[in-house]
Amino acid sequence: MLTSIILAAGEGTRMKSKLPKVLHKICNKPMVNYVIEAAHKANLNKNILIVGHGGDKVREAVKNENVEIVKQPIGEEFPYGTGYAVMQAKDHIKENSYVIILYGDTPLITSETLTKLIEFHKSGGYNATVLTAEFEDPTGYGRIIRDENGNVTEIVEHKDATDKQKEIREINSGIYCFDGKYLKSVLDKLDNNNAQGEYYITDAIKILNEEGCKIGGYKIEDKVEIAGVNSKVQLAEAEAVMRRRINEKLLMNGAIMIDPSSTYIDSDVKIGKDTVIYPGVIIEGNTEIGEECVIGHNSRIVDSKIGDRVNIQSSTIIESEVDNDTNIGPYAYLRPNSKIGKSVKIGDFVEVKNSTIGDKSKASHLAYIGDAEVGKNVNIGCGVVFVNYDGKVKHKTIVEDNAFVGSNSNLVAPVIVRENGYVAAGSTITEEVKSGALSIARARQFNKEGWVEKKNLQREEKK
Template structure:
């Protein structure tokens, strides 16, 4: 993207492996609220209007590329030789000039507001480098920001190198920076690995800027969480706890009732209407949309699903499904992908519906499977109904008209149509169309054999 005639782009550092995470995947693919950390960083860049994104990758690049937008450009860091070395891998991008924001792929709480506010300061002060900083109460372990009397940044001192006075400083380096790209490209060629770790540090670029008489600035983020990253599972758990509570607080502020948040996890993309009650053990993820005056939970799991106003979902699963208003789902029901339920629908316990539409005020009370079907309004399903939609090679659809009554333990063998107001008797196997208003009976006629038990069963134990 350009601002005026000035190019803006991002370099995200993502070459770290998962050793300390004890993971087979790159560290940046560990998830916060079920989304990879690097995707949080990419999304923040795009929300800030920074559309040109370069990612410095390490091993397992295929997994990394699957987790981010295909529009990203990738540069490989074959050897891990420090942050300065990582950015140097993207030298081709830096050569195009403009301003570049360098971010860590494992710092998910960087946000668009911070990126843009830091950039404004970067341009207004005409800085060669602008460090994103934050004040924290316990800065132990972090690099401290040194400033002169005018507020310009004069250095970053690491914990191990800080003296007693410097250790009292609470302003720390977040690891996020804006750079003039041309300056950065030249400075990266000048940094050395003359340190105990034998690595090239990006922080050394700041000293080069000051030596060259250029200005270095520091933007202090109002939210210190932008500094947080994760190097192990304990830190990842902390990030998840922070993100989870943020989302819960956001929905509380918007009029959602969460009286006890035990086990409640709500993803960033979820919307919930006012006066909806979220009960313990409920997980809402993806592009899920919940209406007003609903009750969700306890122990419900919804992904990329829509729930209309006034609907209750109790101890049930919904994935890529839609349910209208004033309906009830569960307990112990599963709405699989491409399920669409109308208004006033009742789905009871141990019911599974897949790739089907169910009309308004239809009742499927218990122990039923409906797959690949189009069901009308005001129908009633007895216990134990099954649509046998798959013959081992192909799947077929069932069509059921309005006000049909499907008796207990009916097996429906599609492709068939059951007409409006038609009935199927309990225990019937339907493998032919049923006309509107008709009764289908497809079961063996009952036979009663008198005294059969006495002649065939030894009641003192065992058969004859």
């Protein structure tokens, strides 16, 4: 069995925030969720999350992540330290398992590294393995001491290191792989006889060495993976790394980005081949975009599904669907539950909400379409408003296939415009428009001759 114990109980005072540290978001996802995801992808089939400060909020954030929650007691009467946190999971550790110790504030760790760590641990016959990295400036980190065979004999903290030991650049990441049997045994032997009065999992390595166990050290090449997030500055740095990873993965899979450095895409987004993403684009949540699309500058798409060959220019789309060969924008706004068909035109300053619009229909500019069912090949003129709210209740408007709604018209819901019905420009429609009929709902024009002169309202050019 492969098990992870993910430590996420810390208060995170350096974050200067009311939010638990591990819930601060990177690319719109709590950082602890990245650690859990890496564990799942590395086939760690049992994952224990140790929570403490803000535990209820953490529990809510990971409720769909298939982890077991263990609460660490917190308060002045309880000790602290990584060793104490791991102790809380003791009852979940099986003697015949491999256990990896992870941290909820190291979101850049990858499943590939965890898999290699486990393989190194198994193949070397180690009882415990330390994940290490080499830093040009290792100041502040615990140094890895190895014997002539390359096995780890000791981890020396920076403050306790000799001058010669301080020259060592290989450091302890704090991530470990243990045989379950040895981890479970050594947890009973940890003590907090130190200046901080805390239990440290680092001491487990020292104890196992003294007992003659074999300790390995697996060095990773990309040290950024072990970077912890303890401040808003480090949060921003981790965000930059994660965005680069996401964008590179999408580019490798066939997307095109004009300027990846100014493109913001969440980790769960899918983008098809030859889709072009312009600068300033933000794509969030569970969004899926098809092939050969163009997503113009400053567009924002959230939790939406976009078909193939769709052109979106400087527009916002939220929780909606857009089918193939459709043009959106510029400056269009698709609000939640909008479903746009094939070869549709939703033009500039058109807002759609909770509506379906059939294939080949057009709303080219300055219209509001709310709570509506619009058929195929319908023309919605400039300035048309679907009047859906009576002050208490939202009502539905139906416009059937091949209908024509003239500019500056109001469709007062609930109302139906039947197939091939026409609405004259400037009309306010409150009753059904029959199939094939022209509906005119406006006052007859009446001109009063000489009215301007009579009222002395002539406009003269100012000198």
